[in-house]
Amino acid sequence: MELSIGEMALIAIAIVVLFGPDKLPQIARDLGSGVRKMRGAVEDIKTEILKETDNPVSDIKREIEKVKDAAKDYNPMNDFNKDLIADPSHTIASNTEPAVVVKPSEDEHYEGPVSR
Known part of the structure; x- marks a missing residue:
């Protein structure tokens, strides 16, 4: 509420x-005095x-921090490396045949990038 002069x-x-x-x-x-009391009451209510x-928000923040801490400690490559070290004969490509790589210039069905 604004009052002019x-x-x-x-x-x-x-x-x-x-x-x-x-x-x-x-x-x-x-x-x-009344204005000061009203401001104090508004601050108390605020x-x-x-x-x-703040209580539910702080609980959520604490849970997020717990998840972040757990994620920092977790490294899936550690498990992969441990498995690989324990059984070195087991490799990713041991069960599959090597993939044949065909160059786009040698592929008859390769159409290249399409411009629209």
Whole structure:
């Protein structure tokens, strides 16, 4: 809510007319005290809301950190290397025949990249 200077002047004149110039300092003090109390209440509510919503988030963050730590320690190549060292006769290509590599220039069915 934004007030222009003219609106603030009109409100000030109305307050002076209604309450008189001698009560104006007391009204300003009371108004300032009320605004401070409202700000404090809003801050208290904000911190309570953050506390309540922070608990599930912090639990999730802790679980994510646990998974990250477990992932750092896990290396699938270690298991592969251990298996390979334990049985050196077992290789990946031992059960299959070597693949024949045909160059694209020698392949009759190779059409090359298609431009559209």
